[in-house]
Amino acid sequence: MEKLLIISALIAGVFFLFKLLEMKYITKEWQPLKLVIRDSVYVFASGMLCLFLVLNMSGSINDFMNVMTNTKGGDLKATQIFTDEPGF
DSSP: OHHHHHHHHHHHHHHHHHHHHIIIIISOOOOOHHHHHHHHHHHHHHHHHHHHHHHHHHOSHHHHHHHHHTOOOOOTTTOOOOOSOOOO
């Protein structure tokens, strides 16, 4: 759960920084800080909800990153090898 909070906070922080840079250098028109913080909270909540849903559907963060990087690897702990005589 703390990984979700950290990732969501980083996403919201980057959004806040980009929003400030956009207001300073691109539009050169300052909005009230209250609106920028409100938008950052929306981004935080959206990121938190999306990450929570994705991780509950696919498992752990490693599974999520394997999908994102297109790594084909299995969970070696879950793989069972039978080396004995079959029981049937």
